[in-house]
Amino acid sequence: MKMIRAIIQPHRLETVRDALQQKGIRGMTTYEARGFGRQKGHKEVYRGAEYELHFVPKVALEIVVEDAEVEAACKTIADSARSGNIGDGKIFVLDVGKAIRIRTGETGESAL
Numbered sequence: 058m059k060m061i062r063a064i065i066q067p068h069r070l071e072t073v074r075d076a077l078q079q080k081g082i083r084g085m086t087t088y089e090a091r092g093f094g095r096q097k098g099h100k101e102v103y104r105g106a107e108y109e110l111h112f113v114p115k116v117a118l119e120i121v122v123e124d125a126e127v128e129a130a131c132k133t134i135a136d137s138a139r140s141g142n143i144g145d146g147k148i149f150v151l152d153v154g155k156a157i158r159i160r161t162g163e164t165g166e167s168a169l
Contacts, residue, residue, distance in 0.1 A: 058121055058122070058123060058124065058152075058153040058156060058165070058166060058169070059121070059122055059123075059124060059127045059150050059151065059152060059153060060119055060120070060121050060150070060151045060152075060153050061119070061120045061121075061122065061127065061130055061131060061134070061148060061149070061150055061151075062117065062118070062119050062148070062149045062150075062151065063117070063118050063120075063134050063138070063146060063147070063148045063149070064090060064092065064115050064116070064117050064146045064147050064148075065115065065116055065118065065134070065138040065145070065146040066115065066116070066138065066140070066144065066145065066146060067089075067114055067115065067116045069116075069137065069138045069140070070087065070116050070118070072137045072138070073118070073133075073134055073137045073138050075137075076133050076134075076136070076137035077120070077130065077133055077134070077137075080129060080130065080133050082120060082122065082126070082130055082133075083169070084120070084169075085118050085119065085120045086118065086119045086120075087116055087117065087118045087119075088116070088117050089114070089115075089116060089117075090114075090115045090116065090117040091112035091113065091114055091115065092112055092113065092115055093111060093112055093113055094144075094147070095143060095144075113144060115146065118134075121153055121156060121169055122169070123166050123169065127150060131148050131150065134148055135148060156168040156169060
């Protein structure tokens with residue numbers, strides 16, 4: 058099993074969710090995040106004053122999938138989150154040692 062952690066632009070979340078559901082990915086966890094990379098923040102104007110924001114709003118999502126689904130899930134996320142502009146995000150794939158469904162006690166891939 059693998060955990061896919063993706064950092065994407067907030068306005069792309071629904072598009073990514075819909076695309077993953079069409080591919081049969083059953084669930085995900087999301088949370089708000091702030092960060093920067095090559096984008097290095099941006100400037101905003103509020104009431105005539107210019108402010109530099111060092112941390113850009115993002116959405117982080119986590120999905121645990123079977124090994125066979127990793128490439129398809131990553132491609133789906135990348136294709137649906139891509140705008141072609143700097144700041145589109147990143148995808149990380151991590152190993153999952155164990156998964157347990159709390160309600161039933163199922164473990165491994167059957168817990169997904």
